[in-house]
Amino acid sequence: MDIFLQNHQYNYIMRQGRLIMSTIRTCTDNQVIETFKYSAVSKVLDACPGLSEEHQQLLKRLGDLQTAEELQLYLDKILQCTFKFPAITETRLQRLFPKVKKLSMPDLTEIDERPLTYFTWMDTATNKHYLVYYRQPQPSKEAAGKLVGIQGQYTSTNKTGICAFCKKTGDASLFSVRAKTRSAQSPDYYRSVGQYICLDSKVCNTQITELDALESFIESVSR
The missing domain is CATH 1.20.1280.250 (Monooxygenase)
Incomplete structure (x- = not known):
């Protein structure tokens, strides 16, 4: 099919x-x-x-x-007509986050190549939050799809909030990323970009119906 x-x-x-x-x-x-x-x-x-x-x-x-x-x-x-998430290995994740010396690995068996838009996991020892997104092939750009990895900081809110990606209300956490673009207004010359997103990315993946907010967030921290 x-x-x-x-x-x-x-x-x-x-x-x-x-x-x-x-x-x-x-x-x-x-x-x-x-x-x-x-x-x-x-x-x-x-x-x-x-x-x-x-x-x-x-x-x-x-x-x-x-x-x-x-x-x-x-x-x-x-x-059965829906794209599965690309196969993920520890080696592939390490390539996505080359600057992280001791990358805390997620349970890769939970991914299982099922239909996903993105997935996240947290390193509770360091409060680091990792997001991996598969950008589908763009006819006017790359011929193949591309995995994108974003590293940020996890801040628990201990309350419900509206997820920026799926626009649903539920348990949310603040995902803060230090953007690459320098900013004179920031003490360390980098912008900090944050979004409240679902604490459980599995839940978010069953609710997300458009990519604009997710694509915009990734673009804003990747420039």
Whole structure:
């Protein structure tokens, strides 16, 4: 089966599918239901640009679903069309963070190449927070995808907050990164960029539906 969806796009399709099911359960006006379905499918196609006609037709089937059981079967099918995270090894992580002499390794068995947008882990001994993101191939740029590693500082908030990446409320932590760009206003001549993000990146990966905030954050600390 063709692989053409990214994790955040799969999440968006799932969200729209659940909204359709909710509308079917709570609305008795068939015209309203069909209008909502049309709108949901249009939003899905807008969130997945550049697809072939065959792939578009597969996504349009979302509007034909009538039950939660049909939705689950449909989601199981398109999950098989979703990119898995690249295989990660300790050697590959060390290459992403060459300046870290004793890199604390995450449990790589938990990654298992499942659909992910990014993953993070923490070194509790040093309060270091590591983020690895896979940037999909860009037709106008690189021919292949690229792994990006970001090292920052972890600060626990011990309270709920809104994640900058998935825009959902939950347990959050402050991820602060010293950007490469020098700034005369900073005592050490470097900018500090911080975002509140989900404490559990597994949860965030099931909720994130767009990449703008994540891409913007990575770009701001990589310049």
